[in-house]
Amino acid sequence: xxxxxxxxxxxxxxxxxxxxxxxxxxxxxxxxxxxxxxxxxxxxxxxxxxxxxxxxxxxxxxxxxxxxxxxxxxxxxxxxxxxxxxxxxxxxxxxxxxxxxxxxxxxxxxxxxxxxxxxxxxxxxxxxxxxxxxxxxxxxxxxxxxxxxxxxxxxxxxxxxxxxxxxxxxxxxxxxxxxxxxxxxxxxxxxxxxxxxxxxxxxxxxxxxxxxxxxxxxxxxxxxxxxxxxxxxxxxxxxxxxxxxxxxxxxxxxxxxxxxxxxxxxxxxxxxxxxxxxxxxxxxxxxxxxxxxxxxxxxxxxxxxxxxxxxxxxxxxxxxxxxxxxxxxxxxxxxxxxxxxxxxxxxxxxxxxxxxxxxxxxxxxxxxxxxxxxxxxxxxxxx
Amino acid sequence: xxxxxxxxxxxxxxxxxxxxxxxxxxxxxxxxxxxxxxxxxxxxxxxxxxxxxxxxxxxxxxxxxxxxxxxxxxxxxxxxxxxxxxxxxxxxxxxxxxxxxxxxxxxxxxxxxxxxxxxxxxxxxxxxxxxxxxxxxxxxxxxxxxxxxxxxxxxxxxxxxxxxxxxxxxxxxxxxxxxxxxxxxxxxxxxxxxxxxxxxxxxxxxxxxxxxxxxxxxxxxxxxxxxxxxxxxxxxxxxxxxxxxxxxxxxxxxxxxxxxxxxxxxxxxxxxxxxxxxxxxxxxxxxxxxxxxxxxxxxxxxxxxxxxxxxxxxxxxxxxxxxxxxxxxxxxxxxxxxxxxxxxxxxxxxxxxxxxxxxxxxxxxxxxxxxxxxxxxxxxxxxxxxxxxxxxxxxxxxxxxxxxxxxxxxxxxxxxxxxxxxxxxxxxxxxxxxxxxxxxxxxxxxxxxxxxxxxxxxxxxxxxxxxxxxxxxxxxxxxxxxxxxxxxxxxxxxxxxxxxxxxxxxxxxxxx
Numbered sequence: 001x002x003x004x005x006x007x008x009x010x011x012x013x014x015x016x017x018x019x020x021x022x023x024x025x026x027x028x029x030x031x032x033x034x035x036x037x038x039x040x041x042x043x044x045x046x047x048x049x050x051x052x053x054x055x056x057x058x059x060x061x062x063x064x065x066x067x068x069x070x071x072x073x074x075x076x077x078x079x080x081x082x083x084x085x086x087x088x089x090x091x092x093x094x095x096x097x098x099x100x101x102x103x104x105x106x107x108x109x110x111x112x113x114x115x116x117x118x119x120x121x122x123x124x125x126x127x128x129x130x131x132x133x134x135x136x137x138x139x140x141x142x143x144x145x146x147x148x149x150x151x152x153x154x155x156x157x158x159x160x161x162x163x164x165x166x167x168x169x170x171x172x173x174x175x176x177x178x179x180x181x182x183x184x185x186x187x188x189x190x191x192x193x194x195x196x197x198x199x200x201x202x203x204x205x206x207x208x209x210x211x212x213x214x215x216x217x218x219x220x221x222x223x224x225x226x227x228x229x230x231x232x233x234x235x236x237x238x239x240x241x242x243x244x245x246x247x248x249x250x251x252x253x254x255x256x257x258x259x260x261x262x263x264x265x266x267x268x269x270x271x272x273x274x275x276x277x278x279x280x281x282x283x284x285x286x287x288x289x290x291x292x293x294x295x296x297x298x299x300x301x302x303x304x305x306x307x308x309x310x311x312x313x314x315x316x317x318x319x320x321x322x323x324x325x326x327x328x329x330x331x332x333x334x335x336x337x338x339x340x341x342x343x344x345x346x347x348x349x350x351x352x353x354x355x356x357x358x359x360x361x362x363x364x365x366x367x368x369x370x371x372x373x374x375x376x377x378x379x380x381x382x383x
Numbered sequence: 384x385x386x387x388x389x390x391x392x393x394x395x396x397x398x399x400x401x402x403x404x405x406x407x408x409x410x411x412x413x414x415x416x417x418x419x420x421x422x423x424x425x426x427x428x429x430x431x432x433x434x435x436x437x438x439x440x441x442x443x444x445x446x447x448x449x450x451x452x453x454x455x456x457x458x459x460x461x462x463x464x465x466x467x468x469x470x471x472x473x474x475x476x477x478x479x480x481x482x483x484x485x486x487x488x489x490x491x492x493x494x495x496x497x498x499x500x501x502x503x504x505x506x507x508x509x510x511x512x513x514x515x516x517x518x519x520x521x522x523x524x525x526x527x528x529x530x531x532x533x534x535x536x537x538x539x540x541x542x543x544x545x546x547x548x549x550x551x552x553x554x555x556x557x558x559x560x561x562x563x564x565x566x567x568x569x570x571x572x573x574x575x576x577x578x579x580x581x582x583x584x585x586x587x588x589x590x591x592x593x594x595x596x597x598x599x600x601x602x603x604x605x606x607x608x609x610x611x612x613x614x615x616x617x618x619x620x621x622x623x624x625x626x627x628x629x630x631x632x633x634x635x636x637x638x639x640x641x642x643x644x645x646x647x648x649x650x651x652x653x654x655x656x657x658x659x660x661x662x663x664x665x666x667x668x669x670x671x672x673x674x675x676x677x678x679x680x681x682x683x684x685x686x687x688x689x690x691x692x693x694x695x696x697x698x699x700x701x702x703x704x705x706x707x708x709x710x711x712x713x714x715x716x717x718x719x720x721x722x723x724x725x726x727x728x729x730x731x732x733x734x735x736x737x738x739x740x741x742x743x744x745x746x747x748x749x750x751x752x753x754x755x756x757x758x759x760x761x762x763x764x765x766x767x768x769x770x771x772x773x774x775x776x777x778x779x780x781x782x783x784x785x786x787x788x789x790x791x792x793x794x795x796x797x798x799x800x801x802x803x804x805x806x807x808x809x810x811x812x813x814x815x816x817x818x819x820x821x822x823x824x825x826x827x828x829x830x831x832x833x834x835x836x837x838x839x840x841x842x843x844x845x846x847x848x849x850x851x852x853x854x855x856x857x858x859x860x861x862x863x864x865x866x867x868x869x870x871x872x873x874x875x876x877x878x879x880x881x882x883x884x885x886x887x888x889x890x891x892x893x894x895x
Contacts, residue, residue, distance in 0.1 A: 191764045195771070250759050251752050254745060261740040268696060268735050269750040269803060270721030328740040 031348030052343035061287030069327030074133030076310030082292030087302025112285020161297025261328030466548035532563025633855030641672030677857030744784030794825025
């Protein structure tokens, strides 16, 4: 192999995240040029983020499933089922909003646990278990909705999908996040110093913080100049924060990567690997509940076809976002950037008035390209 | 034409500067059976890989003459076409395909258009089965219908179908029962009469004696000698095999040994693929506090399986009655074992030891991560503190604790895995081939650590295939052979010959 291609490989594997951001910039510039600036208008950006939120929620759960070396094909159907359940609880039973949330979330956790249990304890491959869910959950949805769309009435539920965060709250949260990051950075520096570890140069950390602050400010400015931060986007960002923390700083997160990289070695270290796998699927069920509620709220109705192909978008987002198809590697923010790339392609192409078949062809090609890059950058795998 | 069918001269093969073979000669006449003997890791398998072009010509030095011509094969296919067929220790059959399909794999008889000519293949396969005295095998049935012994013979049929002139059998009887072994040895005698030559690699000297005409012994990659089988006795062979000097590589330190506090009784493991066979057959032993118990034996004798049963991770059916501090303990999973104070550093580091993509540090703290947590959240500083202590104690050489462990050398990976298994503060530490693939320096450090640990009252069970290591480190030595306990020796004036003799089947019990 030539040195040039080796260097390229190293670049891709080390700066995966930069490659992805670069891809977004190229895609956005391209559509913005073709739509004469309409693509990057505040209104469209707000719309774009709201579009990616549902896939983003699913991808946030899916990324852990793939890291753990499994797959879940049932999430689109489960999203539809739980969204339909929410609509029925509202329209038919007029339950109060907190109750609807509680029931739907509980159902999501239960179904996730069901899938995980079959995978982990009965050792049925996750591809099969979730394929069965893919069929069965959609069937249950058709049964309980009798195949018709169920409208929703609760204004609170509608706001969960369509509402915006008032500008002032949005700004407060943004400032709080930046302050939190500053405090964390300096605490981290002092704790590293305390243990005699190498501390990065100050300018490097400050530089990172400044860039982060600028990105947050730009994001808030753009969204506020339309209507504010859409609620589903806020939910997705909260998930991003919690899951990233979970992945990096909790035992559970560490174990997920560990079983994906080498299940046997993890088991032989005395870890209950079965329980970890079940928990990963339970988490996926929770994400399906949130995504289902958001979908129903956004459409103001629960329909029998809601969430169709949602699993494939979520899986594609993970792979595009650098999750390894061999397990053990991946990040939540990568998966969300993957979802953003997919949403940008959808949004841009429909603005250009291209038929939806083009969207499918392009997304399919991008997926293939992204995984090829991943395989190339991990070439000569010695696992 | 030369009198030899095969004449290998001065074969040298090196792996990154380590000479696995250092000038080996091997000569085989047509219709002759040569037994190739040597300790584990002596270079037998490497030599056969050179011969069959698994390592192509040019990646090693020396010459191979085949029927008088120099052989410069690049691929296994070329050597097979020449008539050299190797049958590996691990059978290479596809269980779901029929006997005939397996025999003709890659070599199918085809009708025009690539259609399989089943009738021709079945006919030929049946002929081969008759030749191998297996007329009752239905060649149309999937291979999984037949036991390990039959499968081995089906491999041989596959080789004969390729018109093999030289058959290399790598530990052919290691997964066979006694009766199956007898059938196989008969077949080899038959083949010799038909002019097919064999090279048989085996640890079982009685089998070598039964069929081989010549015996060739290698040790540490060097040729020790080739003798006619007649007139040799097993003691002479053993002396040729083990003649290595125990150099001063072992930092033996005196340490007090306490009372018996751990006991394993009636450990029995059933072979996963061949339920008629026991990998471990009713082995019982005791372990004293502060003792290093060496477990010697040949590869495949059942030592690893014994360890797995004690650690609660043997994959098939097994029984093990364990007693710790006078109480019977139940160990049905590695987790239970670790909780009871039994830790295992596994033999296969890549598959069972390391989590390759995770950092060195994360690998070290894996078994005790909960110690550094509050509500499931890891205290990164506390964890890093422990990681640095472990790294310093074991002198793990890594640029950063966050570096994925797969980038480290074998020795450093091993030190990290040992560190991992020390953090739960075990009472019994089982080390399965702790120094395999580890350089001399790291070996020395691992030995040092073992003595440090037993001085602190821990007990170590060390499984090792290197006799000098077993004798240089252990206080007591168990010898396992074909799944059975063949000896339990106090390591006082114990010689390699005694241990090897026990391992090879001449049981001399000398209970401690």
